[in-house]
Amino acid sequence: MQNSLTNYKISITNNSYDARLGRLMDILESDEQHSVDELGEMLGCGRRTIYRMLKVLQQGGRPIDYNKSHPRLKDGKRDEDTCSIFLSSEEVQLLMQTIHCLSMDNPFRQSLSSKFGATLRNTLMPYFTCNSNGMRCVAGINRALLCHRQLVIKGYASSNSGTISDRLVEPVRWSTNCRQLQAYDVGKGGMRVFAVSRMQETIVSDQEWQHEAQHRKLEEDCFWMTGDKIYNVTLLMDLRALNLLHEEYPLSEQYKVRNSGDKTRPYKVTLEVRSPLGVERFVRGLSEHIAVEGTITLKKEHKIANQ
Numbered sequence: 001m002q003n004s005l006t007n008y009k010i011s012i013t014n015n016s017y018d019a020r021l022g023r024l025m026d027i028l029e030s031d032e033q034h035s036v037d038e039l040g041e042m043l044g045c046g047r048r049t050i051y052r053m054l055k056v057l058q059q060g061g062r063p064i065d066y067n068k069s070h071p072r073l074k075d076g077k078r079d080e081d082t083c084s085i086f087l088s089s090e091e092v093q094l095l096m097q098t099i100h101c102l103s104m105d106n107p108f109r110q111s112l113s114s115k116f117g118a119t120l121r122n123t124l125m126p127y128f129t130c131n132s133n134g135m136r137c138v139a140g141i142n143r144a145l146l147c148h149r150q151l152v153i154k155g156y157a158s159s160n161s162g163t164i165s166d167r168l169v170e171p172v173r174w175s176t177n178c179r180q181l182q183a184y185d186v187g188k189g190g191m192r193v194f195a196v197s198r199m200q201e202t203i204v205s206d207q208e209w210q211h212e213a214q215h216r217k218l219e220e221d222c223f224w225m226t227g228d229k230i231y232n233v234t235l236l237m238d239l240r241a242l243n244l245l246h247e248e249y250p251l252s253e254q255y256k257v258r259n260s261g262d263k264t265r266p267y268k269v270t271l272e273v274r275s276p277l278g279v280e281r282f283v284r285g286l287s288e289h290i291a292v293e294g295t296i297t298l299k300k301e302h303k304i305a306n307q
Contacts, residue, residue, distance in 0.1 A: 012178070021053050022044060028057075030131075033070045037190075048208065053149070063222050133200075140202030141181055145171045150186065150207045155200030166204075170195065172215045175224060176251065177282060182218045184211050191218055194224055222251035223278025231273050234293040236265040241289040245269070265291060272299065 009186035011263040027034065027042065034042065039050050042307045054071055058064050066070050084163035135151075144151040153167040175193065185192045191214070209215075237245065245252050252271065273279050277295050283290050 003233065020049075021056065024050075024053050025057065028064075028071065028073045033072065035070055039071070045181065046208065049147070062260040128190065132144065135195045137196050137199045137202045140204050141171055141196075142202045144202075145173075145205070148209045148212075149183075150205040150256070151183070152203040152205060153194060153201075153252040154203065155198050162249045167194070170209045170211055170215065173217060175218075175226075176220050180224065183216055190214070191216055193218060217272060220251075221274040222249045222254075223273060223275075223279065223282065224249075224251075225273065225278040227274035229274065231276055231296050231297060232270060233273055233276070233279050233296045234270045235279075235283070235290055236262055236293055237262045237267045237286075237290045238265050239267070241265075241286045242267045242269075244286065249282075260293075267290070268293070 023043060024039065027039065036047050036050050040047055043050070054064050063073065139152065143149070151169050151171055153169060155164055156167045157164045168186040169181075169192070170186065170189070171181055171183045174180070175182060179196055179197065181194045183192060183194055184190070218227050219228075235241075235245075242257065252269070253270055255269050258268045259276055270274050271279065273296075279292075279296070283292060
């Protein structure tokens with residue numbers, strides 16, 4: 001018996017990108033033949049955008065034939081067993097809010113999250129953690145990520161400089177906690193972390209990425225701090241502190257808990273951190289329940305050539 005279920009591949013798009021993609025499909029399904037440059041002129045975008053859209057169509061089950069550099073759908077048909085769904089940012093927001101209403105132990109919530117795949121989950125998770133203004137900022141960030149566009153962060157409140165200013169960035173990826181954006185800061189010329197809670201507004205630029213060679217992943221520790229250095233820190237804790245460590249910072253559960261031999265703080269954990277700041281704040285907030293054994297020591301340092 002033939003399987004009647006269709007395999008759906010989901011792509012997230014913003015409204016203008018979605019419209020272009022739909023127009024591109026119409027052109028490819030017609031009897032017309034156009035080069036990539038001609039398609040770019042017709043759709044008002046560059047060659048890179050055309051190639052990205054063609055790749056999206058291929059991943060969605062629409063085979064592309066590059067006959068003499070004039071892309072067309074093979075046989076003018078899509079894969080019969082596959083169907084693509086293109087979601088706008090607003091549809092994504094509604095979808096994830098709906099899933100979020102399900103309880104954590106609901107099997108449908110777990111199943112939907114699993115079926116969507118890593119790309120969809122990573123892109124949508126920030127919607128769970130923001131207020132209404134933050135959700136609008138996240139929507140702009142996601143559009144810039146998907147379309148490889150530069151982004152203007154309006155009124156960013158920087159804790160490091162103590163100033164509020166606009167920042168031009170190229171979004172690269174969401175952090176592990178999905179509350180911070182890792183992006184290339186065009187003005188400062190390097191990778192930075194930007195907290196969504198400190199943004200007033202995000203505006204997607206028409207300018208595509210210009211510094212992709214300098215994009216890189218910023219490694220994070222269990223306190224969601226980034227850095228190229230790795231420090232070792234050993235903590236002595238009571239049960240309250242250990243529970244709070246695991247509940248507030250789930251990535252810390254990867255480290256083995258040992259017996260310290262101290263009746264007051266019987267639990268001992270050695271962590272690898274990217275910056276002393278995160279662990280110092282945690283210890284300071286629980287000074288009666290936690291202590292640092294010895295000192296925080298530098299384990300190793302990574303040299304980044306492109307920085």
